Amino acid sequence: MPLSLALDRVILTRPCPNCGHQLKKQGVWFKAVGQYICEECRLFIVMTYPEKVELFEAHAHLIRKERLRQVSWVSDSDGRARHE
Secondary structure, three states, rough: OOOOHHHHOOEEEEEEEOOEEEEEEEEHHHHHOOOOOOOOOOOOEEEHHHHHHHHHHHHOOOOHHHHHOOOOOEOOOOEEEEEE
């Protein structure tokens, strides 16, 4: 499963496997990171691609909410853009 572009700007939450601290970052951050340090217990954490897929699947329900927040633009008959 590819990592959804629709979650790039959505805040995802991942608990530390050691202390449970909830790391909150945008999806695009999780896509790019391979390792990080827990802000609470300072554990060095490696994040594999399968773990990223699992994280994105767990947050998939947020995709619809994100799409509803996006503004839809259409053109009037005279070619001017407007909100719909």
